[in-house]
Amino acid sequence: MKIILQTILLMFLLIACSDNSSNSNQSVITGRWEGEVTYQVAVKLGLKLNLSEKDGNVTGNGTFYVSVAGIPQETNVTVSGTFKNPTLNLTFSGVTGLTYKGDLSVTNNKIIIGTLNTMEYPAQNLTLNKIN
Numbered sequence: 001m002k003i004i005l006q007t008i009l010l011m012f013l014l015i016a017c018s019d020n021s022s023n024s025n026q027s028v029i030t031g032r033w034e035g036e037v038t039y040q041v042a043v044k045l046g047l048k049l050n051l052s053e054k055d056g057n058v059t060g061n062g063t064f065y066v067s068v069a070g071i072p073q074e075t076n077v078t079v080s081g082t083f084k085n086p087t088l089n090l091t092f093s094g095v096t097g098l099t100y101k102g103d104l105s106v107t108n109n110k111i112i113i114g115t116l117n118t119m120e121y122p123a124q125n126l127t128l129n130k131i132n
Helices: 002-017
Strands: 031-039 043-054 057-068 071-084 087-093 099-104 111-117 124-130
Touching: 031 111, 043 071, 043 124, 057 087, 099 124
Parallel strands: none
Antiparallel strands: 031 043, 031 124, 043 057, 057 071, 071 087, 087 099, 099 111, 111 124
């Protein structure tokens, strides 16, 4: 009986001393994300985003860039969208027709595998990586 009581006491102490406060309320989507894809050898398309998610609503800002033969053109964008685990849907103000849809990786919550759509280029597979 003494061993059982000691075990229960130890379990309560471990639970009481555990630190669950470090970002437990922060969404996995909140943070900086970047991704780039090469289209037809000389063209690179990319996103650099600062996202914030609360209750499934995503907001943020960043840049969409197109680099042709190493000459980049960046456009500032405002981001809005939704996150219903695992799917992230984003639309962008600042570039007409720009959207992104992806799924959070099952094995690594710092990777979103998805598709970038623009009016100028056909749909491209684009993986976003969480920077922080």
